[in-house]
C-alpha cells in the first residue's frame with residue numbers, strides 16, 4: 001500500500017542521540033518509522049528495544065532527557081553518581097535493557113520531546129506531534145510519522161487534598177522520590193511520608209537511606225487487607241521480596257509505620273512545621289480525638305498513581321475503571337488498545353510497577369511486529385508464552401493491591417471548608433460543596449464550569465480525583481463514587497479527567513504554526529539546539545507540499 | 550549509613566556554581582534543576598499565588614503540577630523542576646501570574 005502523505009514531509013529527527021542504525025533496521029529519510037514509542041520508561045524502553053531487535057525501525061520519544069522513566073530515574077550525569085543503583089532495586093533489569101539498546105543500535109531516541117497529540121493520518125499512518133526543550137518551551141513543533149504507536153506514558157501521582165496540603169514543604173511522595181533520584185536533594189530533614197499505596201514504603205526507604213529522618217509512614221489502609229488477596233501474593237513472590245526489602249530498610253532506619261491513619265492537618269505559616277495524624281475508621285473517616293502531632297519540616301504525600309492516558313483517550317481509545325477508581329486503557333491480550341494500530345504498555349493499562357511494565361512493553365513489541373508482517377523467530381514463541389503468563393500473574397496482583405488501597409468513602413471528612421482542593425485556581429472545598437449543594441452540580445465537569453476547579457495549568461491532574469468525589473458525593477453515594485466507585489453501584493462513571501485537549505501545554509506560537517488541519521512542519525535547521533530559556537517562536541512552516549488526493 | 554543523597558550514590562559532581570534567589574546566593578551542582586538547587590539550599594517556596602498570595606514551590610517534582618513556576622532571568626512561568634540550573638541564573642519570586650513587571 002502506498003504511503004500517501006508521508007512522502008510529502010521529511011520526518012524530523014534532529015535531536016536524536018546519535019545511534020548508528022542496524023543494517024536490518026534502517027530507514028530512508030522521509031519514510032515513516034515502523035513504530036513510534038511514546039514514553040521511555042520501563043514499558044517504552046522494553047518495547048522499543050524488543051521491536052528494534054525484531055528488525056523494526058523505532059522512534060522513542062520522551063519528555064525527559066534520559067531513558068528510564070519514573071522508576072529508573074537516575075541522577076543527572078553531571079552529578080557524577082558512582083552508584084546510581086543505590087537508589088533502586090532491580091537495577092540489573094535496567095542495565096540489561098540499556099545494554100540491549102546499545103547492541104541493537106536501531107532506535108532513534110528523541111529526548112526532550114513533549115508529545116502533545118497523536119493524529120491518524122491514514123489507516124496505516126500516524127503522526128506524533130511534540131514540542132521540545134526541558135520545559136517544552138523550545139516551542140519547536142516536531143512531527144514524527146509511524147506505522148504503529150506504542151503509548152507508554154506511565155502514570156502520575158494521585159492526590160487527595162487535606163487542610164494545609166498547599167503549604168511549602170508538602171510535596172508529592174513520588175515527587176520527593178523523583179527529585180532525590182535526579183537531583184540528589186531532599187525537601188527537608190524530618191520528613192513524614194503519608195497517603196496510601198505501596199509506593200510510600202519505597203519512598204520512605206530511599207529518603208531514610210539518603211539521610212532524612214522519617215518519623216513516620218502514615219498509611220490510610222491496613223496492610224492486613226493484603227491478606228484477603230493472598231492468592232495473588234503467593235503467585236508473585238518477588239513482590240513479597242520487595243516488601244521485605246523495604247520493611248527491613250524501614251526497620252533499620254527506625255521508621256514507624258502507622259496504618260489506618262492519615263495526616264488530617266498540616267501546621268506552619270510559611271512552611272511545614274508539624275502535621276496532625278489521626279486514626280481512620282474502615283471508611284477512612286477520621287476518628288475524633290485521635291489526632292497526634294508529629295514535628296517535621298516536610299511531608300511527602302500521595303494516594304496511589306493514576307494512568308497518564310490523555311494521548312490515547314484523545315485518539316478514542318476505550319478506558320476502564322480500575323479497582324481503585326482511576327481510569328486505565330482497555331487492552332486486549334496483545335496489548336492493543338480499542339483503536340487498531342495503537343498499543344499500550346505499563347501503567348497506562350493500569351498501575352502495576354516496573355516489572356509488569358517491562359513484560360508488557362516486550363509483548364506489545366511482538367504484537368506490533370506481527371501486525372507489520374515481521375515474523376519473530378520460532379524459538380521466541382515459548383518466550384512470548386512465558387511473558388504472557390507472567391504479565392497475567394502480575395496484573396492480577398496489581399488489581400488486588402489496587403483494591404486494598406482504594407480510597408474509602410469517608411476521606412472528604414478530612415476537608416475543612418477553606419481547604420484548597422484545586423491548587424492552581426485556589427478553589428476551596430466549601431466552594432465546591434456549594435456548587436454541588438446549591439447549584440446542583442453532579443459531576444466534575446459541571447463543578448469545573450461553576451468554580452474553575454480543574455481549569456488551571458495542571459488541567460485537573462492534581463484535583464481531578466477529589467473534585468469527582470465531591471461532586472458525586474451529593475448523590476448520597478458517600479463521596480467515593482468518583483474515586484472508588486468508578487465501579488459504583490449504578491455503574492455510573494465520573495467523566496474521566498483525562499479528556500484534555502492537549503497532553504502537554506503548547507505555547508501558542510507552536511499551535512499558530514499549524515495550518516488548520518495540517519501537521520506542523522518539521523523545523524528547517526536540524527542542527528540548531530533548543531534552549532529551554534529562549535523560547536524562540538517556531539519557524540513559519542514552508543507551505544506543505546501535500547499531494548492532491 | 551549514608552548521611553546525604555550525594556554520599557549514598559557516591560556522587561562526584563563537577564565544580565559547584567552559584568545562582569541567586571531574590572538576590573541571595575545559592576550554590577548549585579551541575580546537573581541539578583533550578584528546583585533541586587533551591588531545595589538543596591533549604592528553599593521550598595519561590596512563587597506566590599494569584600488569589601491568596603500564598604507561597605508555593607515544587608510539589609509533583611516531575612513537571613505536572615505547575616506549582617513550581619518561577620521567574621528565571623526575568624522570564625516568568627518556567628517550571629523550575631524541569632529547567633536545568635545554569636551558572637549565574639537569577640531566580641526571583643514569581644508573584645501571581647508573573648507578568649506584573651511587563652504591565653500586562
Ligand SMILES: Cc1cc2nc3c(=O)[nH]c(=O)nc-3n(C[C@H](O)[C@H](O)[C@H](O)COP(=O)(O)OP(=O)(O)OC[C@H]3O[C@@H](n4cnc5c(N)ncnc54)[C@H](O)[C@@H]3O)c2cc1C
Nearest residue numbers: 039041042043062063069070071115153154174346347354
Ligand atoms: C513520580 C513517580 C515516582 C515513582 N517512583 C517509584 C519508585 O520509586 N518505585 C517504584 O517501584 N515505582 C515508582 N513509581 C511507579 C512507576 O510509575 C512504575 O514503577 C514504572 O515506572 C512504570 O513504568 P512505565 O514505563 O509504565 O511508566 P514510566 O516509568 O512513568 O514512564 C513513562 C515515561 O513517559 C514519559 N511521558 C509521559 N507523557 C509524555 C508525553 N506527553 N510526551 C513525552 N513523554 C511522555 C515520561 O517522561 C516517562 O519517562 C513512580 C511513579 C511516579 C509517577
Ligand code: FES
Nearest residue numbers: 608610614615630
Ligand atoms: S513541581 Fe510540579 S511542575 Fe514542577
